[in-house]
Amino acid sequence: MVMIGDGVMAMINPERDAKAWKKGPKPWRNFMHHLSRKPTLTRVIGAAQIAGGIYWALKQDEMD
Numbered sequence: 402m403v404m405i406g407d408g409v410m411a412m413i414n415p416e417r418d419a420k421a422w423k424k425g426p427k428p429w430r431n432f433m434h435h436l437s438r439k440p441t442l443t444r445v446i447g448a449a450q451i452a453g454g455i456y457w458a459l460k461q462d463e464m465d
Contacts, residue, residue: 402454402458403454404450404453404454404457405450405454405455405458407447407450408446408447408448408449408450408451409447410447411443411444411450412444412451415440415441415443415444415447416437416440416443418443418447419433419434419436419437419443420433420434420437
């Protein structure tokens with residue numbers, strides 16, 4: 402659910418979503434700062450997060 406939610410936020414407001422990640426290792430923060438200046442790339446990654454989250458959720462149902 403977190404992947405899907407973050408993906409939706411990245412698609413709706415990519416700059417804000419990337420800037421929200423202020424914690425973590427320095428390479429991660431640098432990467433997120435870079436993404437805050439690339440909204441189209443951030444949206445593409447957000448779409449991939451949504452697809453990955455849905456796929457993962459569907460696979461969990463198959464395992465039960």
